[in-house]
Amino acid sequence: MLNSTATTSAARLSVKLPHSLKRLADLAYNYWWCWTADQVSLFETLNPDEWERCGHNPVVLLESIAYNRLTQLAIDPQYIKRLNLVVEKFDRYMAAGNTWASRVAPQISKEHPVAYFCAEFGLHESLQVYSGGLGILAGDHLKSASDLGVPLVAIGLLYRQGYFHQRLNQDGWQEDYYIDNEFDRLPIELMRNEHGDAITVELQVRSRVVKVQIWRVRVGRVDLYLLDTNRDDNDSIDRWLTGHLYGGNQETRIAQEVILGIGGVRALQALGIEPGVYHLNEGHAAFCLLEVSRLEIQRTRKSFYDIEAAVRQRCVFTTHTPVPAGHDVFSADLMDSFFASYWPQLGLSREQFLVLGARRLGDPWEPFGMTPLALRLCRAANGVSELHGHVSRQMWTVLYPERSEDKVPIGYITNGVHATTWTAALIGDLYNEYLGNDWATKAVDPAVWAKVDHIPDAELWQRHQILKERLVAHTRSKLKKAREGRGEHWDYIQAADRVLDPTILTIGFARRFSPYKRGDLLLRDADRAMSIFANTDRPVQIIFSGKAHPADEEGKRIIQRLMEWCKQPGIWNRVAFIEDYDMHTARKLVQGVDVWLNNPRRPLEASGTSGQKVCFNGGLNCSVLDGWWCEGYQADANGKGLNGWAIGKDAHTSDQKLQDDIDSQALYALLQDEIVPLYYDQDEHGVPHGWVKMMKASIKTNSPAFNTHRMIADYVTQVYAPGAVTEVGRSLASIPS
Numbered sequence: 001m002l003n004s005t006a007t008t009s010a011a012r013l014s015v016k017l018p019h020s021l022k023r024l025a026d027l028a029y030n031y032w033w034c035w036t037a038d039q040v041s042l043f044e045t046l047n048p049d050e051w052e053r054c055g056h057n058p059v060v061l062l063e064s065i066a067y068n069r070l071t072q073l074a075i076d077p078q079y080i081k082r083l084n085l086v087v088e089k090f091d092r093y094m095a096a097g098n099t100w101a102s103r104v105a106p107q108i109s110k111e112h113p114v115a116y117f118c119a120e121f122g123l124h125e126s127l128q129v130y131s132g133g134l135g136i137l138a139g140d141h142l143k144s145a146s147d148l149g150v151p152l153v154a155i156g157l158l159y160r161q162g163y164f165h166q167r168l169n170q171d172g173w174q175e176d177y178y179i180d181n182e183f184d185r186l187p188i189e190l191m192r193n194e195h196g197d198a199i200t201v202e203l204q205v206r207s208r209v210v211k212v213q214i215w216r217v218r219v220g221r222v223d224l225y226l227l228d229t230n231r232d233d234n235d236s237i238d239r240w241l242t243g244h245l246y247g248g249n250q251e252t253r254i255a256q257e258v259i260l261g262i263g264g265v266r267a268l269q270a271l272g273i274e275p276g277v278y279h280l281n282e283g284h285a286a287f288c289l290l291e292v293s294r295l296e297i298q299r300t301r302k303s304f305y306d307i308e309a310a311v312r313q314r315c316v317f318t319t320h321t322p323v324p325a326g327h328d329v330f331s332a333d334l335m336d337s338f339f340a341s342y343w344p345q346l347g348l349s350r351e352q353f354l355v356l357g358a359r360r361l362g363d364p365w366e367p368f369g370m371t372p373l374a375l376r377l378c379r380a381a382n383g384v385s386e387l388h389g390h391v392s393r394q395m396w397t398v399l400y401p402e403r404s405e406d407k408v409p410i411g412y413i414t415n416g417v418h419a420t421t422w423t424a425a426l427i428g429d430l431y432n433e434y435l436g437n438d439w440a441t442k443a444v445d446p447a448v449w450a451k452v453d454h455i456p457d458a459e460l461w462q463r464h465q466i467l468k469e470r471l472v473a474h475t476r477s478k479l480k481k482a483r484e485g486r487g488e489h490w491d492y493i494q495a496a497d498r499v500l501d502p503t504i505l506t507i508g509f510a511r512r513f514s515p516y517k518r519g520d521l522l523l524r525d526a527d528r529a530m531s532i533f534a535n536t537d538r539p540v541q542i543i544f545s546g547k548a549h550p551a552d553e554e555g556k557r558i559i560q561r562l563m564e565w566c567k568q569p570g571i572w573n574r575v576a577f578i579e580d581y582d583m584h585t586a587r588k589l590v591q592g593v594d595v596w597l598n599n600p601r602r603p604l605e606a607s608g609t610s611g612q613k614v615c616f617n618g619g620l621n622c623s624v625l626d627g628w629w630c631e632g633y634q635a636d637a638n639g640k641g642l643n644g645w646a647i648g649k650d651a652h653t654s655d656q657k658l659q660d661d662i663d664s665q666a667l668y669a670l671l672q673d674e675i676v677p678l679y680y681d682q683d684e685h686g687v688p689h690g691w692v693k694m695m696k697a698s699i700k701t702n703s704p705a706f707n708t709h710r711m712i713a714d715y716v717t718q719v720y721a722p723g724a725v726t727e728v729g730r731s732l733a734s735i736p737s
């Protein structure tokens with residue numbers, strides 16, 4: 001019988017709570033609460049200030065809250081009523097048997113669930129084991145899988161310090177620092193055996209055996225298992241193997257990927273879980289294919305080449321980057337030092353082994369690539385948008401010399417976002433009223449979204465304005481703290497309270513500061529930018545946020561340019577940069593902006609998801625036609641945007657400078673000729689009806705397509721279901737969007 005501290009952790013916490021509040025402990029240990037609006041407010045009500053201070057971590061909140069306050073609420077009939085309603089909803093949710101997946105894909109069973117591997121998971125800001133888009137997508141994947149009842153378990157790593165935190169110094173230069181995740185204060189549980197000892201698996205990392213322990217995170221009905229080497233019976237260096245997300249050098253990287261891939265398969269085995277499908281979300285986890293093969297060889301006593309097809313039948317792969325350098329590769333030397341004792345267990349020679357990861361056969365200098373390995377040993381492979389599918393087929397034709405590009409077996413399933421995670425409660429309430437209480441479960445149905453037309457303009461606009469005010473408040477408080485932290489002048493700290501104005505047209509731009517995302521494209525013509533933003537009649541303001549990878553000097557320079565811009569006299573109150581982008585700031589931004597700006601160098605954005613979050617809240621996208629926006633954007637016969645705006649054309653040149661000029665000019669023109677006039681065309685009550693019409697068009701057209709319920713349904717029916725796909729590339733490539 002397997003156990004976890006789950007019961008003990010929640011039980012230990014509940015002992016400290018007054019009788020009528022005990023179930024709060026169960027809720028605190030399941031992230032279901034974070035996508036259930038009434039539940040969030042249940043924690044917040046306990047003590048709003050403490051809730052902010054503890055980073056929205058319900059376990060810390062409940063541990064630290066004054067007993068006085070608890071006893072007060074324990075006899076507050078209003079609060080108890082709310083709590084009991086949520087608990088009832090939670091118990092019903094957890095117990096539900098008749099789910100979408102049980103009806104549509106009964107062949108995916110609880111006995112043989114999907115095992116979803118990813119290097120990062122972004123469930124909530126209180127669990128810092130994510131860096132950006134890939135992690136958020138994985139988090140949303142789990143939430144929708146839970147909602148739809150898909151039997152799925154997930155495997156990742158529990159990083160001692162997560163991804164780096166960002167601080168900007170007085171020169172606007174990014175400084176990196178780390179904060180310890182205190183595992184025993186997180187809503188997670190160590191998996192233990194019947195003797196109460198941690199369940200561990202062992203694996204060889206270079207010359208040493210490393211012990212890995214397993215933590216469980218409850219995500220509704222889905223369990224996420226996170227692997228951790230920070231044990232005192234490991235060598236002190238090995239305890240840091242799971243120290244940082246995307247930190248360290250190639251050697252750390254390969255070690256982490258060995259732990260994720262090989263350790264992950266062993267962990268599932270140790271937990272008694274026998275997956276029916278292994279889903280590798282990005283190449284980081286591809287070593288899992290080797291371990292699945294090794295186990296199959298051990299079981300059948302056949303050769304690698306005899307079991308290869310059976311392994312392939314169980315494994316599927318999603319690739320996430322159109323940037324060639326974004327695909328992990330390891331030198332043959334590095335592979336030797338990690339796998340010299342492993343390939344004999346597969347019955348392979350060194351050459352036979354290394355060829356599995358080669359891009360080009362017959363080149364002895366080829367490094368070992370995780371994507372080629374995954375493409376060779378998975379039955380299905382997909383990119384994350386239609387355009388990205390196309391780019392991926394182009395990029396990997398090299399592996400399929402006998403095929404034409406359009407026959408390369410990589411399809412696409414366009415990314416989405418989890419609706420109730422990203423929709424503001426204020427807007428969600430409107431949807432409850434006008435679309436029906438089940439709008440979120442029916443998020444894929446365009447007929448549900450068509451009812452958005454019934455919402456009176458003024459009502460939608462008023463709620464949107466409130467959210468914008470909250471965004472302004474959030475930004476000011478972040479600015480103030482950052483300025484205090486850097487020891488800025490007192491006047492400048494106080495001035496943070498006068499930055500931004502919620503009545504002004506507000507643009508948001510937040511994402512990783514990789515150079516290809518062109519965070520400073522808007523500054524290309526500084527005078528023109530100034531004339532738009534500092535315009536006295538019809539001003540515009542913009543909020544930036546995002547980190548540059550610690551090794552990315554160019555990305556850091558882009559941030560520095562923006563910080564300089566923020567200090568310019570004519571514009572200091574129209575531009576803000578929020579430090580240390582995370583899911584909390586992301587929610588405030590996507591829920592509060594009028595316009596979401598995205599101007600990557602086409603076609604380097606695989607999908608992008610932040611713009612999709614904006615749609616659910618009525619914000620409008622202004623984006624280069626890249627990633628998902630190629631599928632989302634709709635124009636009228638004259639080429640004018642109906643549900644947002646397209647910067648430039650559905651094409652690109654290979655001349656970067658020229659392209660930057662074209663795109664920045666197109667962006668200025670859009671702002672001056674279309675976006676600003678439409679926003680400021682308001683009636684006597686300040687409602688811009690033309691604008692609200694576009695908000696509604698955006699909600700109606702984008703929401704049904706770009707949510708993770710639709711995405712999970714695609715994965716289940718087209719990828720996971722056994723026998724659904726024999727050769728995925730061909731059938732996936734023909735999926736209508």
Ligand SMILES: *Cc1c(COP(=O)(O)O)cnc(C)c1O
Nearest residue numbers: 132133511582583586608609610
């Ligand atoms: C949604 C999100 C992302 C991904 O945004 P992109 O549009 O893919 O760049 C990154 N970070 C956070 C915190 C997010 O919430």
